Amino acid sequence: MAPVIRPRRLRTTPAMRRLVAQNALRPADLVLPMFVADGIDDPRPIGSMPGVVQHTLDSLRKAADEAVRAGVGGLMLFGVPKAEDKDAIGSGADDPDGILNRGLRVLADDLGDSTVLMADTCLDEFTDHGHCGVLSDDGRVDNDATLERYVSMSLAQARAGAHLLGPSGMMDGQVAEIRAALDAEGLTDTGILAYSAKYASAFYGPFREAVGSSLQGDRRTYQQDSANRTEALREVHLDLDEGADIVMVKPAMSYLDIVRDVAEISDVPVAAYQISGEYSMITAAAERGWIDRDAAILESLTSIKRAGASIILTYWATEVAAKLA
Ligand code: PBG
Numbered sequence: 001m002a003p004v005i006r007p008r009r010l011r012t013t014p015a016m017r018r019l020v021a022q023n024a025l026r027p028a029d030l031v032l033p034m035f036v037a038d039g040i041d042d043p044r045p046i047g048s049m050p051g052v053v054q055h056t057l058d059s060l061r062k063a064a065d066e067a068v069r070a071g072v073g074g075l076m077l078f079g080v081p082k083a084e085d086k087d088a089i090g091s092g093a094d095d096p097d098g099i100l101n102r103g104l105r106v107l108a109d110d111l112g113d114s115t116v117l118m119a120d121t122c123l124d125e126f127t128d129h130g131h132c133g134v135l136s137d138d139g140r141v142d143n144d145a146t147l148e149r150y151v152s153m154s155l156a157q158a159r160a161g162a163h164l165l166g167p168s169g170m171m172d173g174q175v176a177e178i179r180a181a182l183d184a185e186g187l188t189d190t191g192i193l194a195y196s197a198k199y200a201s202a203f204y205g206p207f208r209e210a211v212g213s214s215l216q217g218d219r220r221t222y223q224q225d226s227a228n229r230t231e232a233l234r235e236v237h238l239d240l241d242e243g244a245d246i247v248m249v250k251p252a253m254s255y256l257d258i259v260r261d262v263a264e265i266s267d268v269p270v271a272a273y274q275i276s277g278e279y280s281m282i283t284a285a286a287e288r289g290w291i292d293r294d295a296a297i298l299e300s301l302t303s304i305k306r307a308g309a310s311i312i313l314t315y316w317a318t319e320v321a322a323k324l325a
Contacts, residue, residue: 023306025298027071027321031118031271031313035210036060036103037080048206049276050283052315054080057106063318064107064115070321074116076166076313077103079125080211089134090126094152098126101160108161118193119162121154121178122169130208130215132169132222141222146171151181158182158190164246168195170222170235175242193271194244197232197258199224201251203277210276232258233265244268246311251275253300256307263308272309274300279315 010020037044037054044054055063064075079100081092092098100119107117123146124132133146146169154165165182167174175194182190200223208215224231236247247266249259250273263270282300286293297316304312314320 023302025301025305025320025324027324028073029305029310029312030072030301030317030321031074031076031311032067032072032317033076033078033313033315034060034063035078035080036099038085038099039082046206046210048209048280049315050287052210052279054210057103060103061106061110064111067318067321068111068115070318071325072115072317072321073311074118074164075107076118076120077107077162078120078211079103081126083212086126086128088128089149090123093123093126093149094156096156096160098156100125101156104157104160104162113163116163117161118164118166119157119160121150121157121165121167123149123153124169124213124215125211130213131217132219133171143171143173147173147177150174151177154178155181155185155187158185158187162190164191164193166193166195166248168198168250170195170198170219170224173242175239175244179243191245192243193246193248194239195250195273196236196239196244196247197224197249197255197262199226199251199255201226201254201275201277203251203254203275206276206280226254229258229261233261236262236266240266240268246271248273248313249309251278252304252309252312253278256303259304259307259309269311270309271311271313272304272307273313274304274315276315
């Protein structure tokens with residue numbers, strides 16, 4: 001029997017497929033995460049993330065300039081302090097001369113308002129135990145003591161020139177505390193990109209190498225359990241009530257259902273973070289010739305957009321933005 005309805009008609013030619021495509025990536029959708037390290041003379045490759053490096057301040061400026069010229073929507077900066085500068089409370093995080101704040105300052109000087117400069121607002125890069133907060137005597141992450149550190153770090157980052165702060169430690173109340181502190185200091189234009197629904201994920205593995213973190217234990221008492229869905233909505237509602245300007249889901253590819261759920265309830269832009277392990281999986285499979293690298297990258301990013309994220313953090317931001325332009 002010949003079918004009367006033939007969906008394949010709309011797939012017959014590239015032009016037809018282009019006409020009916022519902023989602024397309026724009027360069028400005030893409031945000032480039034970057035690592036800046038203290039005490040190195042040359043950019044240092046990250047073994048588990050081929051193509052990504054820890055930058056010197058010089059190479060950071062060059063790569064940032066290249067990304068902005070390719071049309072990316074923004075830059076998200078992470079700091080990698082020297083091992084000997086790490087301590088229990090992450091003192092390097094709110095030190096104006098800490099590596100992340102120095103990196104923000106040079107980029108703010110170079111780029112001004114020509115891009116959106118974002119900072120990871122979290123202690124794990126700066127603590128010697130690798131946790132996202134300070135520990136209480138029993139070794140657990142102390143929520144409320146950590147908030148004080150986030151407030152201090154936020155003010156330092158805002159003063160260093162970040163347009164958006166990215167609290168990523170999953171402490172309760174972090175958005176409200178940071179918002180109140182920024183406002184009290186007159187920093188009302190500094191926004192908050194909240195890592196609202198952030199899951200405890202095995203896919204962060206390569207990031208630990210990227211920031212030289214030697215995490216003791218895991219993050220399961222603060223990051224969400226991958227078994228849970230409604231908890232993500234609760235976290236997002238809280239962050240919206242606390243004044244988040246953008247909400248983010250992380251990781252992206254294993255959590256596209258969550259991206260969709262959040263997109264349906266959020267009245268602020270939704271971001272998703274295609275994290276280190278997602279980058280490494282595609283890179284490794286492509287290196288072996290098992291998948292088509294460029295096609296896999298575009299498919300993964302388009303899927304995140306289709307799920308409902310209008311902003312995507314990806315280590316391929318510059319490359320993809322340049323190709324799209
Ligand atoms: C916390 C933070 C992490 C990432 C971004 N911010 C690590 C973690 O929560 O364990 C992961 C990013 C990636 O894997 O690409 N500072």
